[in-house]
Amino acid sequence: MAKKDYLPKILETGANELEIIDFRMHELLDNNEIYEWILGVNVAKVREVTRRPENIVKSPGSPPEVEGIAKIRGEIVPIVNLAKWMKIREPEGAGKYVIVMEFLREIVGVIVHEAKRIRRIRWADIKKPPPSIEERLGGKIVGVIEIEDGNLLLLLDFEGILDELGMIKIFGIDEELPEEIDREGHFTVLILDDSPVARKIIKGILEKDGHTVIEASSGLEGLDILNNYLQKAVSEGKDITDYIQLIVSDIEMPGMDGLTFTRKIKEHPEFSKIPVIINTSLSDKATVDKAKFVNADAHLVKFDAPDLLKLVHKYAIKKKEE
Amino acid sequence: MALPDRDIKILVVDDMATMRRIIKGLLEQLGFKNIDEAEDGKVALQKLKSGNYDFVITDWNMPNMTGLELVQEIRKDPDLKHLPVLMVTAEAKKENVLLAIKAGVNNYIVKPFTAEVLKEKIEKIFSAIKK
Structure with a gap:
């Protein structure tokens, strides 16, 4: 833990x-x-x-x-x-x-x-x-x-x-990281959830709206992915936000929970540029307070598709004006 | 210090295809051409046992067998125990570095790194071996 x-x-x-x-x-x-x-x-x-x-x-x-x-x-x-x-x-x-x-x-x-x-x-x-x-x-x-x-x-x-029983399809985690995408209202979002079904749902909502999704099943895996992207950014002379424009994280996850993960992200010189939405089935005030305390940018109760998309468009890092 | 012979056979071990490609790209920038890949420690060990590799660059966090376990296996194997290993880590935490050194890595490199830093690490490893 x-x-x-x-x-x-x-x-x-x-x-x-x-x-x-x-x-x-x-x-x-x-x-x-x-x-x-x-x-x-x-x-x-x-x-x-x-x-x-x-x-x-x-x-x-x-x-x-x-x-x-x-x-x-x-x-x-x-x-x-x-x-x-x-x-x-x-x-x-x-x-x-x-x-x-x-x-x-x-x-x-x-x-x-x-x-x-x-x-x-x-x-x-x-x-x-x-x-x-x-x-x-x-x-x-x-x-x-x-x-x-x-x-x-x-x-x-x-x-x-x-x-x-083959009644729902659980997505595997892709080992290939998506490349930079053309950001015209479409973003690359890193999602963290230990439930494959929850990931599938969030992925489905986001992909339907034209976004690219990277999946992680815990905070540790999320950090690993971000570190790899940072390596990619350095190797290609780019910024981490060129690849990932938003993070959506669950709270209750084994290994490293979403609050600890968010705190680490917000303390990191590079990762902190990426907005974090805490997405959880817990909607009580204590949870909202905790999300604020670790500097999450927003909090959302699962699984409200219109609300999630609203927040994605509000918080995801838009393309810089050249 | 100088880089070793550019013809040495290098194995890059990482579960993420993107990372393998990035490290391969950096090695190619430094002039290395003979680069092979493995997606986890188990595959790496099989490859190492059957081929003449001169150098291993491995990630730490991998499913099946971690980079740390891979290094331990390499050091246990009489045919492989002298093989130089560079460990790629995400965090430069002291306890992690100590673990890696205890396991027998020749050096470690923290993500993100540039071709220049990679060059320095490789030079350090190979000049230490020559002595």
Whole structure:
């Protein structure tokens, strides 16, 4: 983790809270007992929890874990059978609920056995999965949270699961750095987010508006990319802002968080020329204050496409008048 | 101090194609022609074991095998242990430099650098070897 010990209290992470949906899956064991899986997903990714639709139409060609498609609130939504993905035997009549998740333009429903409750937890309460359960569920457990009676709630990486099922496409990180572009309202933007799906969404919004996107999955990777561009600039007798005109960074990232990253950028003689927009799902005042404290140029709540584009055009470094 | 023979075989190791091209370009400016590339430490090690390389320039931050691990592997290998290595780093933090020296790099260079600085580093490495 990044060094935080010398940071003022306002920058310490751990105060931030998030909400998760606690849902359960029931596995029928060989001895006819039922094992209850306690699972969770971040509310930020959830549109609604609803009764399982009566009509789920098989869609040919999709993997066996995909139950079919259904109409939910007038929209056609692919429905994933989580029990099949988990490879567990279901008790009779299980699977009455669907958690509808949304990734901007993509909506996916997931059949679960029981939607228990919403829990408010702190980021700091999410622990890395211990080795004993790390490999379970195909390694798609991103964290564990201790709940009542010493039980563990397993947070699932639905982005990874849906990617595995081929329902969403996760972009890889390109090893080739884009060249300088002709800046007539089109910019090169460095985006930082640890979630491949979030990167895909932001990239999609920006590319649709004609911008070039460079992706990084952590603050460290972002710094590495900037250092490489600085090398490129020096080798070619140019300025770093000739290549990158804007940075959009998430806050919660492993390795180096977005606030530490932004502080480093703003302390650097060359990198500080590049405007930074902090883009996060946290919209409370404390987060906005922290963003200001590290000299971020703007703050934006995920994923408002018109707002993001407005800020891009407002803050990205425009071409100098020659 | 003078640069070594311009015909020496150099391996440039970096996961970013752009960086490999930049370093190659700078080396070409200095007159070197025999330059090969590898995209990470593992590939580099394979190449080094099968070819007659005279000099390695490697990035620090790379997936699979870092530049530091690559240097450690080179120093462990009886056939490669005398191979001069220049480490490219993003930060000149003292503890990092110490780590690199302990691992056995001959010199390090901090991004961003010019052809002139690269020339100085290479001269330093090769004149130290000759002694």
